[in-house]
Amino acid sequence: MTTATASHDDHGDHSHHGPAKGIMRWVLTTNHKDIGTMYLWFSFIMLLTGGVMALIVRAELFQPGMQLIRPEFYNQMTTMHGLIMVFGAIMPAFVGLANWMVPLMIGAPDMALPRMNNWSFWILPFAFGMLLFTLFTEAGAPNFGWTFYAPLSTTYAPSSVTYFIFGVHMMGISSIMGAINIIVTILNLRAPGMTMMKMPLFVWTWFITAYLLVAVMPVLAGVVTMMLMDIHFGTAFFDAAGGGDPVLFQHVFWFFGHPEVYIMILPAFGIVSQIIPTFARKPLFGYASMVYATSSIAFLSFIVWAHHMFTVGLPLQAELFFMYATMLIAIPTGVKVFNWVSTMFRGSMTFETPMLFALAFVVLFTIGGFSGLMLSIAPADFQYHDTYFVVAHFHYVLVPGALFGIIAGVYYWLPKWTGHYYNESLGKFHFWMSFIGVNVTFFPMHFIGLAGMPRRIPDYALQFADFNAIATVGAFIFGFSQLIFLYLLIKTIRGGEKATDQVWEGAEGLEWTIPSPAPYHTFAEAPHVK
């Protein structure tokens, strides 16, 4: 352990022992760094799993007509792709980053509830094991889309739906416990002098995200419980024959679902807000407005859910309310984009891989935001609804948005985690292949969507063939370039140029005051923040 910059690590004698040996280290660990690492690897495995499913979908859509798979299996692939990417890849990756970085950024020795932390991770492999094994059952995997609208997911569901419901329950419990842990850590374990308004933005955005999780994951648990009761216990929440209402499903689901999409983007806002100041060598422009903008987005997320349901037959007043409320979100989001750009303005920028991913995030997320603004126009949405335009929109905010944010964060903190710099040329190669791949995949979907190609259909009319072929080529470029990332990660863990403690010239914050690689125990004694 280098003592020059981390004298505070050498005080308590308990900080000298390292991790236990063997597999039980990982099973029993309560160390936030170990758990963070496990979350990140788990989500990377899920990313590749969900990615393979996406490639199966894209391969089938390469040409019109049915070539490779049966329509029933196609539906299972789109459903499982969505579920695994949302709940298995993006969300656990953010929790992993929070586990690693929140204690380091606020000067805490660990997460506040370490045993619960262990539990919330170890639930996940079982939840997804249960979800994935349905692929090998006779009934097949869930096939009703990741939004699992009733009655498709109740009356007409395959029998594997029950495993899906329990899987969602388990991953929901995991997310709620993770969120509670993060809130308790942030509220109680900040180093002296680390006031709320001095917290790094990644901590702030996660703090707000954690509240969203506590508020809406239980509603998701409620809605799948209602499904369970409708399927097995003779209730009629969503069955009109028994006095229920299928539209109710959509209302309750999207009451969870819209905050959920911000759960998947706010931490990425935080990561980008850490990275841009570092590589622009300027403090973040408008720190306080960033905090307030994030809070406003979180608040607005609760009152816009029905913009997913413009075509269900809402009364005019409701269409107008949800349309205007949705458009309001563009204001705080615009504040954030403005602040990122202003941070870069007249900065002395360099373009290392994390910065490249962060810049791509700002540009491409904004494109996704604009198509979202188009979708928010209720009368226009009747045209766009359930077309590939929607697919293009949410992939632009989730892939070059959330996922690029995560990848940027991994590149940014990787030298701190491993003690080695990654290979910059390989990182840039990964970036450019991903950047090109993602745009070749998703940009044409805007056009075929506006031309009227519906989502979730395994076959399509001839006029959509060219753009679909292009999108498939892009998807394979994007998918396989993630193997570069895997190779780079393994290579960096095994060795490489020794990283300095500060890692990046312009990096500021507590996490850069500890040695690289971060010792197993950090901040056993609290640092003082001025």
Next chain:
Amino acid sequence: MNSNSSKPDNRNVNKPNNTALKLVLAAIAMFGFGFALVPLYDIFCEITGINGKTAGQVERVEQWVDTSRTITVQFITTNNAGMPWEFEALQEEVEMHPGAWTQVNFWALNPTANDMVGQAVPSVSPSVAAEYVQKTECFCFDQQTLKAGEGRKMPLIFSLNPDLPAHVKKVTMSYTLFDAGAFAK
């Protein structure tokens, strides 16, 4: 950095702290709130008048009849997927003054070899007219049980409240018939 004597002020682990407990309770409350949303959506829409659902059974009152205008009321019947009954309105449409009471008959026949239970679910278009539809009798209020091969004439007695907005010239009343065997009372 700091000396051991200056205890960090906000990380004193001995201080009782129930943040986690409060958050667990909040999560449990939100689980309950998910279920509370089921009636809350209805209540909210009723209060704001954007429900679009027809009210239940009302008492017949003799009310002012607005003879100055005539509304066309159309009847549509739909069978939900897999419902084998014959189901139709015996009149396609009626012309009526707001405030006047009218009876329309519907016909249902169970052509299968099994006794079945059906439930009709009403809907009104345009939805602004829904709250002005007053029904004293409707086959949709109750489940309809038909023996194998049995047919039945089913009445609907209703009026339109004279306060019906002036721009509404035509009202469509739609009934969707569901197989309610699983929910037979």
